[in-house]
Amino acid sequence: MTSHFLSELISFLDGLPEPRIVMSADYRIIAANAAYTREFGGGREIVGRACYEVSHRFSVPCDQAGESCPLKLSLEAGEPQRVLHLHHTPRGEEHVAVETSPIRDETGEIVYFVETMRVVRQASSRAAARGLVGRSPAFVGMLDKMMRVAPSNAAVLLLGETGTGKELVAHAIHEASARADGPFVAVDCAGMTETLFEAELFGYEKGAFTGATHRKMGLVEAASGGTLFLDEIGELPLALQVKLLRLLETGTFRRVGGLDWLPADFRLVSATHRDLAAMVQAETFRRDLYFRINTFPIRTPALHERSSDIPLLAESLLGRVDRKPGRRFTEAAQAWLSGRRFSGNIRELRNLIERASLFADGDSIDVAHLVEMDDSPPAPAAVADGSGFAVDRVIPLDRLESAYLDWARRTHGGDAASLAERLGVSTRTLYRKLERRE
Numbered sequence: 001m002t003s004h005f006l007s008e009l010i011s012f013l014d015g016l017p018e019p020r021i022v023m024s025a026d027y028r029i030i031a032a033n034a035a036y037t038r039e040f041g042g043g044r045e046i047v048g049r050a051c052y053e054v055s056h057r058f059s060v061p062c063d064q065a066g067e068s069c070p071l072k073l074s075l076e077a078g079e080p081q082r083v084l085h086l087h088h089t090p091r092g093e094e095h096v097a098v099e100t101s102p103i104r105d106e107t108g109e110i111v112y113f114v115e116t117m118r119v120v121r122q123a124s125s126r127a128a129a130r131g132l133v134g135r136s137p138a139f140v141g142m143l144d145k146m147m148r149v150a151p152s153n154a155a156v157l158l159l160g161e162t163g164t165g166k167e168l169v170a171h172a173i174h175e176a177s178a179r180a181d182g183p184f185v186a187v188d189c190a191g192m193t194e195t196l197f198e199a200e201l202f203g204y205e206k207g208a209f210t211g212a213t214h215r216k217m218g219l220v221e222a223a224s225g226g227t228l229f230l231d232e233i234g235e236l237p238l239a240l241q242v243k244l245l246r247l248l249e250t251g252t253f254r255r256v257g258g259l260d261w262l263p264a265d266f267r268l269v270s271a272t273h274r275d276l277a278a279m280v281q282a283e284t285f286r287r288d289l290y291f292r293i294n295t296f297p298i299r300t301p302a303l304h305e306r307s308s309d310i311p312l313l314a315e316s317l318l319g320r321v322d323r324k325p326g327r328r329f330t331e332a333a334q335a336w337l338s339g340r341r342f343s344g345n346i347r348e349l350r351n352l353i354e355r356a357s358l359f360a361d362g363d364s365i366d367v368a369h370l371v372e373m374d375d376s377p378p379a380p381a382a383v384a385d386g387s388g389f390a391v392d393r394v395i396p397l398d399r400l401e402s403a404y405l406d407w408a409r410r411t412h413g414g415d416a417a418s419l420a421e422r423l424g425v426s427t428r429t430l431y432r433k434l435e436r437r438e
């Protein structure tokens with residue numbers, strides 16, 4: 001490999017608009033293009049340093065620090081690899097999609113790697129005034145899927161409990177797609193009657209029915225060039241599922257009272273909190289429609305699967321709902337929120353924060369404000385009596401912990417690792433505590 005080849009590669013990369021670096025197999029940065037220096041350089045000397053040190057402040061390669069390393073994956077596979085990482089950038093930590101491609105010499109041997117970095121603008125790892133926030137492994141896993149599918153035209157099915165952010169994710173997919181400049185049209189499928197569904201989706205011609213005094217464009221037409229988001233698709237009655245299937249299969253629709261079949265041009269994103277596969281088994285959801293809408297499924301994690309995100313979410317949501325800007329939670333309030341279970345997920349968290357912010361007069365929001373505004377049944381306060389957890393007298397702490405662990409284990413339902421995360425201890429500590437009492 002000649003130095004001439006390397007300098008040609010560098011000057012070629014310099015002309016490209018996306019941030020790129022050239023790396024050697026020992027993780028050293030050999031060159032950075034102008035876009036990289038501008039976006040990620042931050043005035044620092046980059047060339048000659050190790051990528052894991054620049055992007056992660058690690059002292060060892062990512063795969064030795066518990067992260068996936070695209071360079072190692074690319075070397076092993078001999079082809080490009082993509083991962084989503086949290087990188088230190090001049091703006092703080094950001095979600096960055098990293099694509100690493102091997103560069104071969106004339107004998108076919110891999111001599112360099114080119115890494116392309118794209119900051120994910122649709123999600124923030126820090127408190128943000130809008131959009132998706134999160135940095136837990138469950139959130140990053142979902143974000144990775146989202147960013148992979150967004151540029152394609154594939155139909156995405158978002159599956160997740162109520163309040164987990166399905167609509168926000170649908171919008172982020174739209175924003176990260178080639179259709180971002182087109183419209184994003186959301187349709188709530190719950191409570192749709194046959195007539196309403198057709199008129200809403202397909203529009204109608206003047207005189208199609210009593211009251212149709214003018215031609216009206218439907219939502220399918222309004223979504224032209226953009227994304228159609230069908231929320232609560234599991235609520236669609238069977239008769240309407242047929243009509244939707246016809247639209248998806250033929251790519252055409254007809255306005256109510258109209259004669260012409262018009263071409264549809266939208267990317268479909270659907271969402272449901274229901275178990276659609278079980279509905280297909282029970283024959284309440286059409287199998288053919290299920291396969292049409294489910295080209296790429298993405299599960300939005302429940303809040304208890306990403307409880308390490310609660311402080312970040314809480315800070316972001318407070319900034320979004322509070323009428324007094326700049327207020328923060330006390331540490332105790334953050335700890336209280338992190339320990340509470342939100343069956344309504346982020347929506348319930350947001351509602352509680354909004355109420356507490358209205359109730360608090362001072363400069364910060366404390367536990368008392370949250371407790372006062374908490375309308376869910378009080379969480380079992382403390383000794384397992386078989387049905388629940390209650391304490392009516394002062395008892396030794398170790399007995400309390402032991403009884404609480406019993407109760408938490410029965411109530412939690414997940415595996416030990418997720419219970420440990422919920423309890424804010426390591427899995428090893430949890431096992432140690434459980435062994436001690438057995």
Ligand SMILES: Nc1ncnc2c1ncn2[C@@H]1O[C@H](COP(=O)(O)OP(=O)(O)OP(=O)(O)O)[C@@H](O)[C@H]1O
Pocket residue numbers: 131132133134160161162163164165166167168169231272273313316346347350
């Ligand atoms: N990752 C996130 N970061 C910040 N806010 C979020 C996030 N996910 C959800 N939210 C907020 O939580 C609330 C509920 O989100 P959304 O309406 O998207 O949930 P959903 O899953 O579509 O709910 P449903 O199934 O009930 O329609 C919204 O206020 C949304 O802005």
